[in-house]
Amino acid sequence: xxxxxxxxxxxxxxxxxxxxxxxxxxxxxxxxxxxxxxxxxxxxxxxxxxxxxxxxxxxxxxxxxxxxxxxxxxxxxxxxxxxxxxxxxxxxxxxxxxxxxxxxxxxxxxxxxxxxxxxxxxxxxxxxxxxxxxxxxxxxxxxxxxxxxxxxxxxxxxxxxxxxxxxxxxxxxxxxxxxxxxxxxxxxxxxxxxxxxxxxxxxxxxxxxxxxxxxxxxxxxxxxxxxxxxxxxxxxxxxxxxxxxxxxxxxxxxxxxxxxxxxxxxxxxxxx
Numbered sequence: 001x002x003x004x005x006x007x008x009x010x011x012x013x014x015x016x017x018x019x020x021x022x023x024x025x026x027x028x029x030x031x032x033x034x035x036x037x038x039x040x041x042x043x044x045x046x047x048x049x050x051x052x053x054x055x056x057x058x059x060x061x062x063x064x065x066x067x068x069x070x071x072x073x074x075x076x077x078x079x080x081x082x083x084x085x086x087x088x089x090x091x092x093x094x095x096x097x098x099x100x101x102x103x104x105x106x107x108x109x110x111x112x113x114x115x116x117x118x119x120x121x122x123x124x125x126x127x128x129x130x131x132x133x134x135x136x137x138x139x140x141x142x143x144x145x146x147x148x149x150x151x152x153x154x155x156x157x158x159x160x161x162x163x164x165x166x167x168x169x170x171x172x173x174x175x176x177x178x179x180x181x182x183x184x185x186x187x188x189x190x191x192x193x194x195x196x197x198x199x200x201x202x203x204x205x206x207x208x209x210x211x212x213x214x215x216x217x218x219x220x221x222x223x224x225x226x227x228x229x230x231x232x233x234x235x236x237x238x239x240x241x242x243x244x245x246x247x248x249x250x251x252x253x254x255x256x257x258x259x260x261x262x263x264x265x266x267x268x269x270x271x272x
Contacts, residue, residue, distance in 0.1 A: 036060035038196035062145030073231035142172025
């Protein structure tokens with residue numbers, strides 16, 4: 001039987017609701033895949049649970065899907081990385097208030113022989129333009145995630161519509177960051193990824209970071225309480241405790257302390 005990402009998502013939601021029935025203090029966190037794929041939750045959530053007794057079940061999907069799930073009431077807290085979409089989520093009444101939590105950045109990775117000649121480029125738009133001109137294979141998530149939205153915004157800035165070349169040098173996976181990186185590695189292709197997932201990714205093959213350090217690659221994460229007025233089943237008290245903790249000195253220290261090979265993956269920047 002073929003296991004699809006949709007089936008995995010449904011299974012995750014069912015597990016989450018099962019846990020909410022088993023544990024009085026369980027919250028369902030709708031999250032982007034990058035925070036999960038990076039290994040962050042495996043480090044910080046046990047600290048939160050030990051401190052509060054509240055269990056956190058994470059459903060990790062693309063930001064667009066995570067927001068849709070939260071809009072449907074399938075979750076207590078939303079933690080993703082598409083600020084304009086998060087603010088719209090609140091404006092439309094689905095969320096109570098949005099807070100900055102942390103940031104990192106995106107990078108463009110590609111084959112070490114670099115056929116598009118973008119190595120060292122600190123201008124992501126120019127890097128994508130060179131990839132297009134060279135017709136080098138570029139793997140897109142194509143899933144309306146925060147990473148995909150960032151990628152599309154960069155293409156728009158370049159004046160290039162990559163969808164015109166879909167199936168040729170531009171390939172869309174419709175999958176999460178980990179799966180997309182695996183495909184890029186297997187095809188020796190370029191792709192855009194958040195740095196945290198990249199640092200925790202083991203199957204790099206011949207891929208390496210080729211373009212970084214552009215201000216346009218800034219990657220902000222935010223947290224929002226799902227509106228309990230719209231969805232009365234939201235575990236308000238425990239959800240607020242989670243948000244307060246992740247914005248607190250203890251939560252921010254846990255985030256800042258998470259490193260791989262000495263490199264910090266996320267940088268706290270909560271609002272006052």
